[in-house]
Amino acid sequence: MTREILTQFTPGMMESALLGDKDVTRRLSERWAKVKPGDVLVARSRWRTLAEYDSIKPTLLPDDAPIMFAFEADETDTVLGKWRPAMFLPRRFCKLWMRFVVVSVRQERLGDLTSDEARREGIVLHRRMDIDLFAWRGEDTPGGRYFHDRVEAFLALWHDINGEPDLETLVWRIEFKRTHHIAVDNDGGWLAATITQMGG
Numbered sequence: 001m002t003r004e005i006l007t008q009f010t011p012g013m014m015e016s017a018l019l020g021d022k023d024v025t026r027r028l029s030e031r032w033a034k035v036k037p038g039d040v041l042v043a044r045s046r047w048r049t050l051a052e053y054d055s056i057k058p059t060l061l062p063d064d065a066p067i068m069f070a071f072e073a074d075e076t077d078t079v080l081g082k083w084r085p086a087m088f089l090p091r092r093f094c095k096l097w098m099r100f101v102v103v104s105v106r107q108e109r110l111g112d113l114t115s116d117e118a119r120r121e122g123i124v125l126h127r128r129m130d131i132d133l134f135a136w137r138g139e140d141t142p143g144g145r146y147f148h149d150r151v152e153a154f155l156a157l158w159h160d161i162n163g164e165p166d167l168e169t170l171v172w173r174i175e176f177k178r179t180h181h182i183a184v185d186n187d188g189g190w191l192a193a194t195i196t197q198m199g200g
Contacts, residue, residue: 003039004099008086010161011070012138013122014045017100018071018182021137022122024175026113028162032105032172041100041176044086046070047093051081058088067093071137097180097195104175110158111167118150123157 009017009025016022049065067089068080113121118134126133126146133146134153147153158165183194 003036004042005035005039006091006094007041007043009043009045010138011045012136014043014069014098015071015137016122016124017043017176018097018178018180020178020181021124022120023103023177024117024120024173026110026121026158026171026173028169028171032174033107035102035105035172035174037102037104039102040179041102041174042091042094043098043100044089044094046083046086047089048080048083050079054081058084058090061090061093063092065093067095096197097182099179100176101179102174102176104173106173107170108173109167110165110169110171113151113154115150118154121154121157123150123153 007025007027013022013025017025047067047069049061049067053061053065070083122136123134124136126135133148134150135144135146136153136157138144145156147156155165179198181196181198
């Protein structure tokens, strides 16, 4: 029986997963031991809605409340309210295209991570002044951090989320696939994205 599992991604990792740059995630919690191929990850990320709803609890928001995520919202939009943590987004507001089908689950050491696996985790290449550097979406900004090695970049991201990485730590490696294809317009951004359901 297919199950839906709520999970959280940072804004940059959510964007990478949606665009197809990320199809693997590593997690610490033992709850992932129960996840099976075919299960569906219902992803959540940092979000906000209209400023007029800032005093309303997420569970009490009206069904037609517009939800914007950090990777798609305009920071200068004064109509939108405060940022809220991913964990407080009610399931009913999780968009269909933010669902991912689990392909495989296995346990391994954090230190088993390879450069290719770091790429599949969403660490992307940036060519700057003829030098290959690596970062993740959200960090790839003029003032962001860049690394000379993909694994080094991933471990820095791991540190930001989970604390100091211990390479002997056992983690759950979850491979997943998108349910929708998303093409983002370079001029219009996410608000002009074309979203189509994928078959298979």
